[in-house]
């Protein structure tokens with residue numbers, strides 16, 4: 001199935017659009033697609049393929065460093081919410097969540113995810129983007145950034161790409177709110193000063209390039225909406241709401257948006273957090289072959305950004321979603337508290353794998 005690509009240009013510049021009705025139609029398409037598929041491809045004129053390339057070039061250089069050099073940026077005491085997360089730390093939810101295991105076994109064989117056997121063999125870097133709250137009950141989620149040595153361009157590259165992707169998410173969040181019949185700023189007003197994270201994964205395809213290797217086991221993202229620029233190596237598959245598995249192809253210059261658990265909360269399950277996994281597939285091994293021949297890096301870098309609801313804001317079904325028959329499943333909870341609970345399940349905050 002091809003996911004539609006939504007061009008954000010007419011929304012960003014209404015003078016170039018063909019009127020209010022057309023705008024409303026596109027906003028409905030955004031909310032409907034998020035709710036039916038959990039994913040959306042967008043094109044934002046502010047986020048160019050060159051910006052994405054510059055970011056990936058720098059991250060390849062970072063991940064290519066020896067492990068002990070990268071480990072200098074490791075901050076387990078801050079729940080890995082800044083700096084590097086080495087391979088073998090993050091646990092895919094499907095490994096520890098029995099309910100999820102039951103659910104995935106009920107999927108038709110061809111749609112079942114690969115079974116992860118342990119923590120993910122991917123590295124990750126977490127970089128906070130955007131203003132931080134001056135006071136918060138959740139200090140660790142809003143910590144000072146960590147900058148690796150030897151990368152004078154680090155801050156500028158991360159902040160530029162990060163804020164461009166946040167701008168794209170904000171446009172989509174406004175369009176989705178309009179499409180859902182909520183005030184335009186229903187989501188963006190509670191995203192302000194959220195602990196948004198530019199969180200690229202780095203996977204060593206030289207060491208782990210065998211077809212079937214699971215880099216990121218079947219999971220959902222715990223944040224609001226996730227946005228990915230294009231990776232140089234395919235491998236990400238998503239599950240549509242109807243249980244169908246789709247290998248994602250992000251066209252050049254486009255961005256992929258996925259629903260996280262926080263939008264599920266705010267819409268009382270009208271959107272559900274999109275399930276996904278990253279696995280070395282035939283398309284990945286083809287890309288590995290091509291990269292080796294051209295002497296390019298064999299680190300697979302994802303261009304992932306997790307947008308969040310502000311830690312001190314309350315997650316609860318918004319507007320008419322509070323009347324939904326499913327609203328009871330989504331009781332009010334402080335976003336920061338919710339994030340801390342979820343982080344402990346995936347082993348980023350102490351007590352490994354407890355639900």
Ligand SMILES: O=C(O)CCC(=O)C(=O)O
Nearest residue numbers: 201216221236278302304
């Ligand atoms: O590596 C990727 O492409 C995405 C990884 C992922 O799902 C995540 O970081 O949550």
Ligand SMILES: [Fe+2]
Nearest residue numbers: 219220221276
């Ligand atoms: Fe994910």
